Amino acid sequence: MRIDNTDYIVxxxxxxxxxxxxxxxxxxxxxxxxxxxxxLGKNVTLVRDVRETDRYGRLLxxxxxxxxxxxxxxxxxxxxxxxxxxxxxxxxxxxxEAQLLAQQEHRGLWIxxxxx
Numbered sequence: 001m002r003i004d005n006t007d008y009i010v011x012x013x014x015x016x017x018x019x020x021x022x023x024x025x026x027x028x029x030x031x032x033x034x035x036x037x038x039x040l041g042k043n044v045t046l047v048r049d050v051r052e053t054d055r056y057g058r059l060l061x062x063x064x065x066x067x068x069x070x071x072x073x074x075x076x077x078x079x080x081x082x083x084x085x086x087x088x089x090x091x092x093x094x095x096x097e098a099q100l101l102a103q104q105e106h107r108g109l110w111i112x113x114x115x116x
Contacts, residue, residue: 051087
């Protein structure tokens with residue numbers, strides 16, 4: 001993410017996605033592609049919860065494109081798991097509800113019989 005000519009890595013609050021495409025981590029390519037579909041080339045709004053950054057210096061943010069909360073949609077579509085890291089937990093319940101729906105509908109990470 002580039003803000004005022006400075007590059008930042010953004011850690012999406014409240015979720016965890018498979019992300020090691022190079023090593024073939026299951027669903028990582030799909031999760032990466034879906035995230036790009038949401039944010040690439042779009043005006044993105046970043047919203048902080050409690051902390052500014054994590055221990056690795058990444059910005060901790062809820063990511064919005066228009067009125068779409070990308071963090072939520074990635075969980076709802078099965079590309080991410082609800083994973084709260086206190087103290088940034090203001091949407092924990094909403095993300096767990098989204099995960100339950102994805103599980104019930106066998107979406108993405110929750111495809112029945114798929115290896116994880």
